[in-house]
Amino acid sequence: MMKQTITLLLILCISYAQAQNADSVTIRKFYNEALANGKSYEWLRHLTKQVGPRLSGSTGAQKAVDWTKQLMEQEGFDRVFLQDVMVPHWVRGAKEVAYIQNGKQKTTVPIAALGGSVATAPKGVEAGVIEVTSFPELRALGADKVKGKIVFYNRPMDPTKINTFEAYGGAVDQRANGATEAAKLGAVGAIVRSMNPRHDDYPHVGGMRYGTGVPLIPTAAISTNGADLLSKMLKENPNLTFYFKQNCETLPDAKSYNVIGEIKGSEKPDEIIVVGGHLDSWDLAEGAQDDGAGCMQSIEVLRLFKALGIKPKRTLRAVMFMNEENGLRGGVQYADLAKKNNEKHMAAVESDAGGFTPRGFGIVGTPEQRAKVMPWKPLLAPYGLLEIGAGGGGADIGPLAQSGTVLFGFRPDSQRYFDYHHTAVDNFEVVSQRELELGAASMAALIYLLDQYGL
Amino acid sequence: MMKQTITLLLILCISYAQAQNADSVTIRKFYNEALANGKSYEWLRHLTKQVGPRLSGSTGAQKAVDWTKQLMEQEGFDRVFLQDVMVPHWVRGAKEVAYIQNGKQKTTVPIAALGGSVATAPKGVEAGVIEVTSFPELRALGADKVKGKIVFYNRPMDPTKINTFEAYGGAVDQRANGATEAAKLGAVGAIVRSMNPRHDDYPHVGGMRYGTGVPLIPTAAISTNGADLLSKMLKENPNLTFYFKQNCETLPDAKSYNVIGEIKGSEKPDEIIVVGGHLDSWDLAEGAQDDGAGCMQSIEVLRLFKALGIKPKRTLRAVMFMNEENGLRGGVQYADLAKKNNEKHMAAVESDAGGFTPRGFGIVGTPEQRAKVMPWKPLLAPYGLLEIGAGGGGADIGPLAQSGTVLFGFRPDSQRYFDYHHTAVDNFEVVSQRELELGAASMAALIYLLDQYGL
Numbered sequence: 001m002m003k004q005t006i007t008l009l010l011i012l013c014i015s016y017a018q019a020q021n022a023d024s025v026t027i028r029k030f031y032n033e034a035l036a037n038g039k040s041y042e043w044l045r046h047l048t049k050q051v052g053p054r055l056s057g058s059t060g061a062q063k064a065v066d067w068t069k070q071l072m073e074q075e076g077f078d079r080v081f082l083q084d085v086m087v088p089h090w091v092r093g094a095k096e097v098a099y100i101q102n103g104k105q106k107t108t109v110p111i112a113a114l115g116g117s118v119a120t121a122p123k124g125v126e127a128g129v130i131e132v133t134s135f136p137e138l139r140a141l142g143a144d145k146v147k148g149k150i151v152f153y154n155r156p157m158d159p160t161k162i163n164t165f166e167a168y169g170g171a172v173d174q175r176a177n178g179a180t181e182a183a184k185l186g187a188v189g190a191i192v193r194s195m196n197p198r199h200d201d202y203p204h205v206g207g208m209r210y211g212t213g214v215p216l217i218p219t220a221a222i223s224t225n226g227a228d229l230l231s232k233m234l235k236e237n238p239n240l241t242f243y244f245k246q247n248c249e250t251l252p253d254a255k256s257y258n259v260i261g262e263i264k265g266s267e268k269p270d271e272i273i274v275v276g277g278h279l280d281s282w283d284l285a286e287g288a289q290d291d292g293a294g295c296m297q298s299i300e301v302l303r304l305f306k307a308l309g310i311k312p313k314r315t316l317r318a319v320m321f322m323n324e325e326n327g328l329r330g331g332v333q334y335a336d337l338a339k340k341n342n343e344k345h346m347a348a349v350e351s352d353a354g355g356f357t358p359r360g361f362g363i364v365g366t367p368e369q370r371a372k373v374m375p376w377k378p379l380l381a382p383y384g385l386l387e388i389g390a391g392g393g394g395a396d397i398g399p400l401a402q403s404g405t406v407l408f409g410f411r412p413d414s415q416r417y418f419d420y421h422h423t424a425v426d427n428f429e430v431v432s433q434r435e436l437e438l439g440a441a442s443m444a445a446l447i448y449l450l451d452q453y454g455l
Numbered sequence: 456m457m458k459q460t461i462t463l464l465l466i467l468c469i470s471y472a473q474a475q476n477a478d479s480v481t482i483r484k485f486y487n488e489a490l491a492n493g494k495s496y497e498w499l500r501h502l503t504k505q506v507g508p509r510l511s512g513s514t515g516a517q518k519a520v521d522w523t524k525q526l527m528e529q530e531g532f533d534r535v536f537l538q539d540v541m542v543p544h545w546v547r548g549a550k551e552v553a554y555i556q557n558g559k560q561k562t563t564v565p566i567a568a569l570g571g572s573v574a575t576a577p578k579g580v581e582a583g584v585i586e587v588t589s590f591p592e593l594r595a596l597g598a599d600k601v602k603g604k605i606v607f608y609n610r611p612m613d614p615t616k617i618n619t620f621e622a623y624g625g626a627v628d629q630r631a632n633g634a635t636e637a638a639k640l641g642a643v644g645a646i647v648r649s650m651n652p653r654h655d656d657y658p659h660v661g662g663m664r665y666g667t668g669v670p671l672i673p674t675a676a677i678s679t680n681g682a683d684l685l686s687k688m689l690k691e692n693p694n695l696t697f698y699f700k701q702n703c704e705t706l707p708d709a710k711s712y713n714v715i716g717e718i719k720g721s722e723k724p725d726e727i728i729v730v731g732g733h734l735d736s737w738d739l740a741e742g743a744q745d746d747g748a749g750c751m752q753s754i755e756v757l758r759l760f761k762a763l764g765i766k767p768k769r770t771l772r773a774v775m776f777m778n779e780e781n782g783l784r785g786g787v788q789y790a791d792l793a794k795k796n797n798e799k800h801m802a803a804v805e806s807d808a809g810g811f812t813p814r815g816f817g818i819v820g821t822p823e824q825r826a827k828v829m830p831w832k833p834l835l836a837p838y839g840l841l842e843i844g845a846g847g848g849g850a851d852i853g854p855l856a857q858s859g860t861v862l863f864g865f866r867p868d869s870q871r872y873f874d875y876h877h878t879a880v881d882n883f884e885v886v887s888q889r890e891l892e893l894g895a896a897s898m899a900a901l902i903y904l905l906d907q908y909g910l
Contacts, residue, residue: 035614159490162838162893197889357812357868359839383617384814386841413812413868415889434652434870438617 034441048286057089057254072261093247109226112203124245147186179219180211267313278324293355321396335399350394355436356412362391365406489896503741512544512709527716548702564681567658579700602641634674635666729803733779748810776851790854805849810891811867817846820861
């Protein structure tokens with residue numbers, strides 16, 4: 001009996017080792033193909049240079065829908081289709097103007113209206129400035145001091161956070177809710193220090209929302225150098241004024257689309273694994289890191305399976321979500337339709353943290369589901385994927401969690417992401433081909449293991 | 456007895472946990488200081504923009520010696536001193552010219568003479584081209600086919616290697632020994648594909664050496680785009696010719712210096728821990744990643760100890776090694792003097808792989824010495840230092856190994872290093888402030904642990 005047990009254990013061990021070895025060979029093939037013959041970089045060149053900025057509702061967004069659909073058809077995916085989704089349609093209008101008026105001295109500073117903001121009056125708005133670093137500090141000042149003023153939020157991203165997303169999370173309330181909190185106390189505008197770890201001249205835009213029952217006051221991001229200057233000048237002259245003029249507008253919702261390409265599963269076609277990014281971008285640049293990179297990587301994942309002749313057991317879908325930046329309508333719509341159509345989504349992987357060197361994956365699932373992933377760590381470690389554990393999934397795939405889908409957030413190195421995020425410099429040139437390709441291969445490797453072993 | 460043993464074990468466990476906790480607090484302080492008040496980035500701006508290129512023997516190299524000495528004095532290190540070292544003095548002279556002559560069609564391509572190469576004749580050299588990808592392939596062709604020709608080495612860096620240093624190691628023999636191998640068969644010149652994972656127009660230079668007893672033929676790097684073009688044109692017309700003219704020259708050895716700053720140890724001043732990089736750079740650019748970054752990080756390590764008021768037990772030295780690029784004379788001289796002066800160097804840490812996001816350290820030492828480092832892993836993991844194990848140390852500190860010094864090579868992310876390496880684009884702008892600062896803090900953390908616990 002003892003002998004039989006040992007023999008059985010031995011057989012199990014050997015089978016496990018053989019399976020791991022076969023998997024490691026396959027994973028190596030994904031990397032070889034992505035690094036030697038990868039397409040994601042040239043696709044990204046097209047998306048950024050030929051399509052360009054693609055804010056929801058814009059012609060750029062529509063071009064991106066058309067082109068990615070065509071691309072996935074050309075790649076011969078089994079099915080390529082669109083999902084209708086109505087999206088917010090905010091437009092910036094003419095470029096903003098802003099200056100600090102300090103006595104007779106007028107100093108121009110770079111600003112950009114935040115997405116969703118109202119315009120100023122046509123002649124602009126000029127008022128005294130109240131600088132704060134938090135909402136409690138603002139409230140402590142009270143309406144007496146804030147009324148009629150422009151509130152200037154100047155809390156920087158905390159440079160001591162090792163992961164820059166944590167620093168972003170600790171500062172972004174100013175952008176998202178700053179106008180509302182300022183309006184509650186009678187302010188006439190809100191200027192927000194850019195969510196930028198660097199000192200430079202680029203305003204970083206991003207979404208904001210107005211609370212109900214408060215006046216809609218205009219709000220804009222100011223570059224970090226501009227914020228530092230304004231803060232310094234305020235210390236010298238608290239009575240200086242700030243002028244800004246912006247021309248943005250919210251138009252009626254527009255019709256747009258999620259774009260989906262699919263490889264049918266050979267054994268369990270009704271179980272779906274999603275890999276995706278968001279196709280929309282902000283309007284100031286080409287949206288290369290955010291999130292052209294994630295979209296092109298996702299299509300590349302499916303191409304890699306085809307190029308290597310690996311037929312997945314489950315159905316794989318590359319999803320280009322629409323409207324992550326200012327509404328998340330695409331992600332919500334995708335999950336709603338999945339539910340309505342009784343689709344079973346086993347797992348979803350999102351790349352929306354830039355096309356930088358891969359470091360791992362964050363997992364949103366039960367401890368048991370996470371435990372299923374842990375034995376794969378030695379297979380992924382040779383590729384620098386060492387940070388695998390509980391963590392964020394992704395905004396677009398988030399709504400799928402309600403139906404029990406396990407979410408995986410691709411985690412590239414975070415150090416440079418917020419240098420470019422939502423600025424005029426998020427262009428093709430700031431993406432490294434190797435870093436981008438390594439990300440695509442890393443996602444393919446994870447998806448291969450998910451498909452092989454389930455959760 | 457049992458009870459006593461348990462109590463003792465418990466006390467040991469608690470002491471260990473407390474020590475680990477105190478260490479983790481100190482390490483956090485290094486990162487906070489480096490990220491919030493770090494100086495390395497502004498120092499690097501000075502070194503790159505005010506001093507600039509600093510090939511051994513150049514006025515730039517002398518400026519760099521003077522300025523880093525002054526900087527360490529200003530930072531109030533206990534002792535700052537120079538070590539004389541005679542270095543090779545090679546100069547590029549006027550910019551190179553090269554073109555492909557294909558019938559009547561003349562196509563200019565970007566080349567740059569390799570460091571140590573001789574010039575061409577004043578009117579240049581023009582000859583037919585033999586393309587090869589390896590020395591065995593060249594030898595198989597034999598003198599009959601090679602004589603009077605220009606040998607064109609066109610083996611690319613292998614893109615499928617995950618660590619780019621491995622790909623570099625697999626291609627760099629062409630640059631180092633290509634001229635000699637070609638000359639043995641009677642070639643009149645050697646053109647080498649740049650060690651560059653990208654396709655672009657920048658020649659990547661670097662050192663080469665001539666073997667004894669073979670003619671000294673001129674050799675240059677060609678950009679990867681240039682190499683691809685030449686290869687393509689050769690396939691269409693094997694009889695095309697290549698022309699190049701270069702004006703480089705090896706002058707008599709020049710006097711130069713290693714620059715050393717020191718904080719005296721409080722308990723074991725005679726045990727030395729070195730942290731360093733090399734001060735010299737190639738001549739085409741500012742030498743920002745290679746290796747201004749490592750030099751400024753090394754000085755920053757000592758500044759961090761001072762800023763935090765941490766008095767090391769052992770003596771810490773920041774060493775700016777001279778002449779890593781084309782001779783290694785500074786590294787050899789440093790080790791020779793250490794031996795001559797009976798100095799005990801416990802450990803040496805080198806940063807010469809760029810100022811990119813830290814990933815770990817390679818260790819050159821005995822298995823027992825490496826084992827001493829392993830318990831520190833949990834203290835370093837929160838900072839992304841997950842790749843700690845046997846591996847390369849660094850060229851400059853290499854000669855110290857003979858005397859039993861344990862070597863640590865700082866391992867940043869490798870993906871972008873060879874995009875810039877030895878080219879005209881290795882300038883300040885390609886360095887990320889956060890990545891640079893994280894590297895300095897990582898080295899400080901390691902050195903703090905080395906100083907606390909020894910090896």
